[in-house]
Amino acid sequence: MTTTPGGGSSLGALPRTALHPSLSAPLLDTMTFLNEVTLRYPQAISFAPGRPYEGDFDVAHVPGFIETYLDHLRERGYSEERVRTALYQYGETAGQIRDVVARMLDIDEDMTVDPASVVVTVGCQEAVLLTLRALFTGPDDVLLVDSPSYVGITGAAALLGIPVVAVPGTPNGPSLEGLDRTVREIEASGRRAKCLYVVPDCSNPTGVSMHRDDRTALLAAAGRHGLLLLEDNPYGVFSSVRRPTLKSLDTDRRVIYLGSFAKTAFPGARVGFVVADQLVEGGEGGGPGLLADELAKVKSMVTVNTSSLSQAAVAGMLLQNGGGLRAANEGAARHYQATMRHLREALARELGAGGPELADVRWNDPDGGFFLTLDVPFPADEAALHVSAEKYGVIWTPMRHFHLDTAGDRQIRLSCSYLTTGQATEGALRLARFIKDQVQG
Structure with missing residues (x-):
């Protein structure tokens, strides 16, 4: 409790222990963290947001x-x-x-x-x-x-x-x-x-x-x-x-x-x-x-x-x-599938035959939707994400946010839903350069 100029008292800062324990869990900071990274590096291509593609939106x-x-x-x-x-x-x-x-x-x-x-x-x-x-x-x-x-x-x-x-x-x-x-x-x-x-x-x-x-x-x-x-x-x-x-x-x-x-x-x-x-x-x-x-x-x-x-x-x-809405979303579905295909093809060209040091770099092959998962042979944490965003111009999501343990520490999530096919391809090229440099030290 602190005294104000008028002689009254103000509450001051609430102690963290006065709030629900869940508010201190890193999990609840995930969305805020990803938004902050995206805003901090506006020129980077972002594979982070699970947003629908805006190209077909029309406010009219x-x-x-x-x-x-x-x-x-x-x-x-x-x-x-x-x-x-x-x-x-x-x-x-x-x-x-x-x-x-x-x-x-x-x-x-x-x-x-x-x-x-x-x-x-x-x-x-x-x-x-x-x-x-x-x-x-x-x-x-x-x-x-x-x-x-x-x-x-x-x-x-x-x-x-x-x-x-x-x-x-x-x-x-x-x-x-x-x-x-x-x-x-x-x-x-x-x-x-x-x-x-x-x-x-x-x-x-x-x-x-x-x-x-x-x-x-x-x-x-x-x-x-x-x-x-x-x-x-x-x-x-x-x-x-x-x-x-x-x-x-x-x-x-x-x-x-x-x-x-x-x-x-x-x-x-x-x-x-x-x-x-x-x-x-x-x-x-x-x-x-x-x-x-x-x-x-x-x-x-x-x-x-x-x-x-x-x-x-x-x-x-x-x-x-x-x-x-299934029929109304056929165009969107084709767009997401095409963007995913361009992403995978670019990853395969850049990382698929990279030698033994890239043998642990793998990704799955979803049959639709917004996301795929990529395994890497180094810690895919917040520090690595900042390097990727600042030096290579590409943003992704650490998979550790989606696990209750440490199982996702060497995985990243890529979302291509918000991007054009060209952005997905360029983003994959930037990501591949980042991964190669991380692996080669």
Whole structure:
């Protein structure tokens, strides 16, 4: 406590111990760090951001999207007063475009979804937060994640004080043997594995996709262990191979489906959703209710509701494209696949036959999405990233941010979604020069 000139006292600096412990975790600084690096070196080619390509964005389309949605409401019999209220006022906590979202899932993913099981959220990150808050009741409940894993899930768990345990990953998704072993170890410690978070299509950060047989095997394993699966699917429409979602294969209400319009529509709208059709005892009328209703209760104390204007824009975009977004994103998918191809081809030319000193430089071959992973024979840490950005003009993401241990210390994530094919090729050439110089010392 310090004294002010007027004789009063001010609080002074809050001690770090007065804040939640998760705020001191390096994990929560990841996004800020990457943004700062990008801003510090504006001339560098950045493979860091997992953003959609902006070349097809047109702000002139947004008013038309909103008007299309308002016309949709009028066609449903809404009066002009009710249309005005739908756009200007607070909306339903669970969302006012749930029927439009359910139709999209039917068209794009062959998923039959009751609109009542949908909650429209402020981005998918809120969907993650609501789901974790509703499902985890205490320190003995453990969240499993496919490793390496998206920092949004591990960061949200840290904020909520939820213990996280990694399941070893493979080139085809989580290891089922590793899952069995991890669940047994957790149970032996007196705790309970409650959910497994997984991105089955073109995952962040590895770009890995699960084969159909692996998906059915994972569902069976979840049934054996009494696990819920949190399926996050922001990149599925960009894969060159169309595979069924876990949710579309789910016959036991074991999958909670997390979705986002950030990649398929536009991130500025900040609209995501969750499909939670699991039954919960003690619903209205005495019978079982839906988990979605419980998530809406949590949302009512977090964001109250998702922006009506943003929902209108996203719904209008869907309606203008026949109710789905897969067809509307075919051009974007081709762009991402072409950019990824140019990146891989440039890496192969520059690093593929570089002699024994480059034998440990390897990268995977995703069938779509935004990301690939590259192994290097030196520590890929923040210090190396600054050298790469300042001296070679290329930025990437250290994979250590996506691991709960040190397994990713010699790996980097490359995202080519935000770049043109020419930028991806030039960025690969710069990256190859950096890697060669690091290896040769």
